[in-house]
Amino acid sequence: MAGKSLVMIVGDYVEDYEAMVPFQALQMIGHDVDVVCPDKEAGDHVKTAVHDERGAQTYSEMEGHELPLNATFADIDPEGYDGLVLPGGRAPEYLRLNDAVLDTVRHFFEADKPAAVLCHAPQILIAADVIDGRTCTSYPGLAPDIEAAGGEWVDEVTVDGNLVTGRLYSDHPEWLREFVAVLGTEIEHGEPATAPTD
Template identity: 40%
Template sequence: MARVLILTGDAAEELDSMYPVFRLREGGHEAIVAAPTTRPVKLVVHDFEPGWDAYTEKPGHQLPVDLAFSEVDPAEYDAVVIPGGRAPEYIRTDPDVARIVTHFFDRGLPVGTICHGAQVPAALGLLRGRTTAAFPPLKADVEQAGGTFADAPDVVDGAMVSCRGWPDLPEWSRAFMQVLEKSLG
């Protein structure tokens, strides 16, 4: 059984956040949710409506939080997942998030990013020389961070598994679970 840390915050996309938590638990792993504080985070639902140039956003469920970022000892976890939505935009500036995410990249441990989740390793300079998927409008952000953007549902680069957003979650989940299980030996 792996212990997988989910890094999130308010305005994280609901499916991006809840699907990995449930899939990991279904697979017999422990999913631990960390956020800026221990109060439940307020998720949002992003959808694509006809006639809109961008996605829409509606209030979603609340997600219970197990730990504040400041309480996380990354050495206690086997992998990390960063869901999308708007949360990555602001959690990427948290020094504890930098400490946590860098730990996983430095050790070649599994890192999953979904949709806007790529903004966190991009801001930390961790995408340099890597190939990653992300929400397609983030292509320039990935490239400016030194990464190569891939428009695909399940991009695996070493121990990093990424996707464009919630419509890709079945493919992303299969790929992430394979990388996670391989890393456990």
């Protein structure tokens, strides 16, 4: 299996699990993942946030890790990537104001390349005007925004052509499995390893 070349666009206060888990899991199965942030360079970091449901009417937020960037957003060429990953958190609400981010996202939809989008990241799709006519999911609070932009919101991990969407990081297993399938990645399961005995 030849690994795919993927780009993940993040910003400060991206949701910690939603960036770290796909970054590591997609590398684990052989894909190259460039993590980029506008106005930052390879070797810089973004701050992450951990969102959690703790019995209140909305999620709480705690500071997470620092996520290292391994590529420079200003240097990337979307033509050179096979797929796009957009995690959620607070970053999408301001990343959607960046014209270069929107142009990059539009490339993946115009070229019909796989895009994995989670939680609040459909805010970027709405701003890029690529959600009209699509069926997707998101953090439930974005349902009215998606519908106002011409999309259909559903309450489950959803595949609509090249677009794979999930609601929260609890959707990771199914969301990543569906994205990997859309990428055309085949994973063979061998016999489980056994611990050495004395």
